[in-house]
Amino acid sequence: MQTCLCIFLSLSLSLISNERLEQEDANKSSGSGFNDAPALDPVFYNQIWMDSVPDETPLSAITIPGTHDSLSLYGGPLAECQVWTLEKQLNVGIRYFDVHAGIWLPNQKLIYIRDSHWMFWQRTHLDEVLSIMTNYLDSHRSETVLLKVSLHGILQDKVAKLLMELIKKYTDKIWTGLSVPTMKQARGKIVFLHSKKIRVGAENHKSHFFENDQLKNVEVKISHIRSHFCGHYIVVTENAASLIKSPKTLAQKVNKQIFDLVEKHKKNLLHQRCLGVLSLNFPSADLIKAIVGTETNH
Numbered sequence: 001m002q003t004c005l006c007i008f009l010s011l012s013l014s015l016i017s018n019e020r021l022e023q024e025d026a027n028k029s030s031g032s033g034f035n036d037a038p039a040l041d042p043v044f045y046n047q048i049w050m051d052s053v054p055d056e057t058p059l060s061a062i063t064i065p066g067t068h069d070s071l072s073l074y075g076g077p078l079a080e081c082q083v084w085t086l087e088k089q090l091n092v093g094i095r096y097f098d099v100h101a102g103i104w105l106p107n108q109k110l111i112y113i114r115d116s117h118w119m120f121w122q123r124t125h126l127d128e129v130l131s132i133m134t135n136y137l138d139s140h141r142s143e144t145v146l147l148k149v150s151l152h153g154i155l156q157d158k159v160a161k162l163l164m165e166l167i168k169k170y171t172d173k174i175w176t177g178l179s180v181p182t183m184k185q186a187r188g189k190i191v192f193l194h195s196k197k198i199r200v201g202a203e204n205h206k207s208h209f210f211e212n213d214q215l216k217n218v219e220v221k222i223s224h225i226r227s228h229f230c231g232h233y234i235v236v237t238e239n240a241a242s243l244i245k246s247p248k249t250l251a252q253k254v255n256k257q258i259f260d261l262v263e264k265h266k267k268n269l270l271h272q273r274c275l276g277v278l279s280l281n282f283p284s285a286d287l288i289k290a291i292v293g294t295e296t297n298h
Contacts, residue, residue, distance in 0.1 A: 033255030035284035036248060038083050044285035046093030049292045051142035055184035059191065059202070060234045062183070063262075063275040064146065065291040066096025067283065068239045069247070071113050071129070075120030081239075081247040081281045086129065090136045093288045096146040096236070096277045097133075101126050102153035103162075111162050114152060117243060127166060130190065134173045137188050144186035146234070146277065148193040148204070160197050167192070167200070176200040180234060193234060204234040207276060213250060215257050226274050235276035251281040262290045266297065 053062060067089060069081035084092065100116045111126035126149070133145050151159050167174055175181050175191040180202045192201030207225060209218050229235050239247070239254055258278055265275060278291055 031256075031259060031286065032252070033259035033280075033284050033287035034252050034282055036083050036282050040084060040088045040092060040285065042091075044289070045091045046288065046292050047091055048140055048142050049093050049296055050095070050144065050183065050187070052296045053183045055182060057183045058180050058231050059144070059146070059183065059186055060180045060229065060276070061231050061274050063291055063294040064095050064277045065093055065283065065288045066098065066146070066236070066277045066279040067094055068098050068279040068281050069116050070094075070097040070099055071122045071124060072100075072115035072120075072247075074122055075115050075118055077246040077248060078243070079115040079118045079120050081115070083282060086124075086132050087136075090133070090145075092285055093292050094283075095144065096148075096279060098148050098150070098238075098279055099126070099129065100150050100152055101159065101163075102151055103155050103159055104153070106155055106158060109162065111159055111166070116150065116152070119152060126163070127169075130166060130170055133190055134170060137173065137190070141188045144183070144189055144191055146191045146193060146202075148195055148201075148236075149198055150195055151197045156197050163198065164200075175202070178203055180232065202234055203232075204236055204277075205229060207235050207237040209237045210239075210254065213253055215261060218261065222275065225276060229276075230274040236279055237276060238279045239281045247281040251283075255280060255283060255287060259287050259290060262287070262294060266290065266294055 067082055070089065071086060072079055072081040073083065074080065100114050101111045102114055103112060113122040113124050113126060113129065114120060115122065137143060137145060149163065167176060173189055175186060175189050178194065181191060192198070193204045194201040207221060209215055209221055225235050239251060242250060258280065262275070275294065
């Protein structure tokens with residue numbers, strides 16, 4: 001009996017160990033920056049990485065890991081941009097979220113989360129998204145979350161009104177000013193980013209680092225960002241998007257370039273900061289760790 005029990009325990013431990021190794025391999029992805037495995041081992045969590053960012057630092061001067069089409073987990077290969085849930089993204093260190101929303105009927109009261117191209121419902125509503133984010137921030141007071149909401153459909157004005165009602169509901173936990181807050185002002189809050197139809201939130205611009213899925217003249221563009229935007233406007237580098245190529249296919253090509261760019265800038269102490277928001281499809285845990293490392297390894 002004891003022998004059988006020992007064999008059972010040994011096999012169980014072996015299976016657990018193998019599963020953990022598989023998770024680590026999936027999330028590390030050998031420097032590719034790409035991951036499409038839904039499992040996320042807690043060993044890869046970066047829950048309070050902003051704690052080391054000085055209070056006086058404006059958010060625009062921080063390199064921030066983010067996701068593009070952050071909640072698009074359903075709808076098939078042309079619609080799906082992420083594999084991790086919102087909770088997992090928060091735990092792994094994602095601090096910028098690109099959310100697409102709308103309603104189908106004028107009498108609807110809930111704001112539905114969709115993907116950006118095909119309008120598949122992503123099985124959640126904006127109220128639930130804000131609740132998850134604020135609960136996380138209540139438990140991790142050193143952190144902030146940047147949120148950009150883009151509206152879709154023919155009822156955008158109606159959705160904008162519903163959104164303003166939601167903002168009032170969470171008014172003490174949301175930054176809606178046009179100016180970019182400092183880290184001290186933003187801790188524990190959701191920072192809305194200004195977008196079409198959403199006339200509240202911090203000003204932001206695109207970096208245009210990518211041209212035809214390739215980083216082009218990136219050092220010149222980074223220098224321009226540091227000279228003109230860093231400290232004043234939040235700059236977002238979005239993962240390449242296409243209606244004919246799947247986000248996963250593009251991420252396998254693009255994420256490696258982002259990973260190499262981040263690693264290159266980590267080696268130069270003068271050039272670490274102010275890469276802005278890096279908004280990604282299917283990021284790996286090691287890519288997020290590398291981005292976070294530009295702020296925590298000083």
